Amino acid sequence: DAGVIQSPRHEVTEMGQEVTLRCKPISGHDYLFWYRQTMMRGLELLIYFNNNVPIDDSGMPEDRFSAKMPNASFSTLKIQPSEPRDSAVYFCASSLPGTSPKFYEQYFGPGTRLTVT
C-alpha cells in the first residue's frame, strides 16, 4: 500500500498567487482530512470529507481557502489569494469507514511545506 500521497512536497509562491495542494487517500478509506501545522498553532483540522462529501469545514480559516473531493481517490485544497501567514505544512489524512474508533485511526501523508513570500 502506497499510503496517502500528497503533492507537491514543497511549494514556494509569492503573496497573491493561487496555490493548489493535492492528495490521494488510501484506497478504501472513506474519510479524508486536511490539516495545517505550524509551530505557533500546532496541528489544526481544516476540513474533512466522508464519501467525497464535505462534512465539517469549520476549521477553514477564511474564504480564501477551499477544498474539493471530486472522487474517492483525489482531493484538492486551494488557497486563493495566498498570504504569508498561510505558510505552514499542510497534511492530508484518511481513515477507514466503520466503527467510531476507526475515525480517529488516521493515516497521514508526508505533507506539503508551503512558503508564501
Added chain:
Amino acid sequence: DAKTTQPPSMDCAEGRAANLPCNHSTISGNEYVYWYRQIHSQGPQYIIHGLKNNETNEMASLIITEDRKSSTLILPHATLRDTAVYYCIVRPSFYNNNDMRFGAGTRLTVKP
C-alpha cells in the same frame, strides 16, 4: 474532552524498551486513548489505540490502568528510527468533535 499530560522529553538507549507515560485523569467511559508519533519532517503516524484492555500490535503495546486515568506506550526494542515526538490523545467513541488537535507530546530521543 479529557486532557492529557505527558513529560516533555525522555531518553532511551537503543535496544531497550521505551515506556512513555500519559496521564488522562478526566477521561470518561466512552473515550479511547490513541497514540501517534511524528518523526522530524514527516506526517503524524498512527501507532495504537485502546479503551480499557491492553493492546498490542506490530509497533507497540498500550497498557491502560484499571481506573483508566493513565496509560503507557511501550516500544519493546527502541531503535534510532523511533526518535520522534509521541502524542497521547483522548477521543470519544462517537463523532462529537472531529478535532485531532495534538498537545505538546513527549520528545523521545533514542541514543546509541
